Amino acid sequence: xxxxxETNLFDYLLWRGDLTFAQAPFCPVDNLIFSCLAYLNWxxxxxxxxxxxxxxxxxxxxxxxxxxxxWKQGEEKHAQLLHAAAGxxxxxxxxxxxxxxxxxxxxxxxxxxxxxxxxxxxxxVYVAFRGTDNTLVGWREDFNMSFQSxxxxxxxxAAYLREILTMGFSNVLVGGHSKGGNLAVFSxxxxxxxxxxxxxxxxxxxxxxxxxxLLETASFWYLKDRIHTFVPQDSVIGMLLEHxxxxxxxxxxxxxxxxxxxxxxxxxxxxxxxxxxxxxTSRILDNSLRxxxxxxxxxxxxxxxxxxxQLLNRTDxxxxxxxxxGGPGTIFQMIQAFGGMSASQRSxxxxxxxxxxxxxxxSTAGYSTLPPGKPNRLLEQHR
Numbered sequence: 001x002x003x004x005x006e007t008n009l010f011d012y013l014l015w016r017g018d019l020t021f022a023q024a025p026f027c028p029v030d031n032l033i034f035s036c037l038a039y040l041n042w043x044x045x046x047x048x049x050x051x052x053x054x055x056x057x058x059x060x061x062x063x064x065x066x067x068x069x070x071w072k073q074g075e076e077k078h079a080q081l082l083h084a085a086a087g088x089x090x091x092x093x094x095x096x097x098x099x100x101x102x103x104x105x106x107x108x109x110x111x112x113x114x115x116x117x118x119x120x121x122x123x124x125v126y127v128a129f130r131g132t133d134n135t136l137v138g139w140r141e142d143f144n145m146s147f148q149s150x151x152x153x154x155x156x157x158a159a160y161l162r163e164i165l166t167m168g169f170s171n172v173l174v175g176g177h178s179k180g181g182n183l184a185v186f187s188x189x190x191x192x193x194x195x196x197x198x199x200x201x202x203x204x205x206x207x208x209x210x211x212x213x214l215l216e217t218a219s220f221w222y223l224k225d226r227i228h229t230f231v232p233q234d235s236v237i238g239m240l241l242e243h244x245x246x247x248x249x250x251x252x253x254x255x256x257x258x259x260x261x262x263x264x265x266x267x268x269x270x271x272x273x274x275x276x277x278x279x280x281t282s283r284i285l286d287n288s289l290r291x292x293x294x295x296x297x298x299x300x301x302x303x304x305x306x307x308x309x310q311l312l313n314r315t316d317x318x319x320x321x322x323x324x325x326g327g328p329g330t331i332f333q334m335i336q337a338f339g340g341m342s343a344s345q346r347s348x349x350x351x352x353x354x355x356x357x358x359x360x361x362x363s364t365a366g367y368s369t370l371p372p373g374k375p376n377r378l379l380e381q382h383r
Contacts, residue, residue: 006253009033010084012267017088021118024090026173027270028228031126031203032262033085035177038114038128039078040064041071046096046114051122051167054095061086077263094118100160102152103137109152110138111183113160124171127164129157129187131178131207134319140309142179146211146293147301157183158190165195174202177262181207185227189219196223204229206260211293230272232259233279235286249275256281292355300352307341307349 007015012029021030037057045063046055055063061082064071085091095117102111112130132138144151161174174184181204188202196219204227214220232252250272252259259265266273278286293301315333341349 007267007273008253008263008265009036009081009267012270013084013088013090016270017084017090019090020093021090021124024270026118026124026126028203028230028272029267029270031173031175031228032177032205032230032265033081033091034116034126034128035131035175035180035203035205036078036081036262037085037116038112038130038176038180039133040075040082041101042096042099042114043101046099048097051095051097051117054097054117056092057082057086057094057096057116058092060096081263093120098160098164100156102156103135104152105137107152108137108140108144109156110135110141111153111156113157113183115164123169124173125164125169126173126175127161127184127187129160129174129176129180129183131176131180136309136312136318138179140305142208143305143308144302145182145208147298147305153179153183154186157187161187161191162195165191165198170198172199174199175205176203176207177205178207178260181205181229182209183207186210186214188223188227189214189217191219193219199223199226202227205262206231206235211298230265231278231282232265233275233277234259234282235278248272249278251275292352295355296352300348303348304352307345310341 009029009032013033016024016029042060042064045060048054064082065079096114097117098113098115100111100113102109110133114128114130116126116128118124118126132142141151141153145154165172174188175181176184184202185204185207188196188199191199202223207229209215229247230250231247232250232254234252234256235249251266251274252261252264253266254261254264296304
């Protein structure tokens with residue numbers, strides 16, 4: 001049995017799973033569960049574009065679990081969540097529809113979205129955008145956000161949400177984890193003004209910010225109070241680029257980058273378990289990375305991204321998992337590729353990496369280290 005402050009999404013489903021959304025209101029933990037379910041491949045299962053074509057999560061789970069093992073590769077934790085959610089009263093009758101997925105090496109795009117119908121009256125939907133998957137193309141699109149005013153997935157997210165809004169739902173919730181959180185904010189800010197009042201809340205679960213002027217627009221400020229941002233105490237991804245919305249810090253049982261994993265986030269009752277602030281490590285990396293990125297021109301960011309992915313693409317790996325599995329052989333391929341670059345490319349990469357190291361060292365020097373993040377009992381009571 002998990003102790004107080006260490007319960008997770010699965011414990012929440014055991015505790016809250018017997019109550020429908022009509023009996024217990026939607027909460028931040030529900031948001032994270034839908035964001036996680038959006039990582040699953042619903043192709044051929046929830047393709048119907050309209051509510052009348054929606055399929056229940058219970059039925060969708062049965063179909064999904066009958067798929068071949070190759071369909072589920074790398075999705076063990078999400079599959080466990082699907083099984084647990086589809087087996088409880090709260091989620092089994094939730095209906096899925098309008099699954100969309102676009103993947104293009106040429107466009108450097110990795111995009112997916114799923115809409116969940118929460119009630120029998122077809123009034124409330126949660127529009128979930130998938131975060132970055134395991135592919136190098138997905139990671140490349142994330143890097144492109146640092147110098148492009150609008151990446152393909154942001155364009156498609158805005159179009160997708162606009163299509164959902166035209167269906168007339170009165171209570172629209174939008175969210176996602178990682179890049180999905182960024183897409184949720186972007187799509188809501190770009191929603192037609194005469195429809196945006198039906199967006200009740202936007203959930204950004206440790207998603208990066210923006211490099212353009214989106215945060216200065218009237219549309220962002222109109223929605224700002226409806227944007228709910230959650231980051232773990234050692235957040236790196238969720239602190240990247242520019243943010244102007246308030247955020248709440250969730251206690252994670254993991255360390256460092258592993259805290260980006262939503263299954264490590266701790267739950268207390270019908271909310272997350274919060275701490276007072278991000279850790280000193282997160283703040284140092286946040287300040288250093290932001291300053292490092294913003295000190296470069298957009299052209300320099302693009303050139304550096306091109307060089308980095310030239311190195312990665314020389315390994316023949318298509319996914320982060322394949323890169324990691326390559327071991328010393330992959331490292332040797334990247335060293336070879338680096339040696340084959342032009343002198344100007346090598347100089348640019350080493351110069352900018354040296355600048356990043358220097359910024360981190362400068363931020364660390366004399367920095368007063370905060371105690372390790374532990375759940376704050378006052379904050380645990382949801383203030």
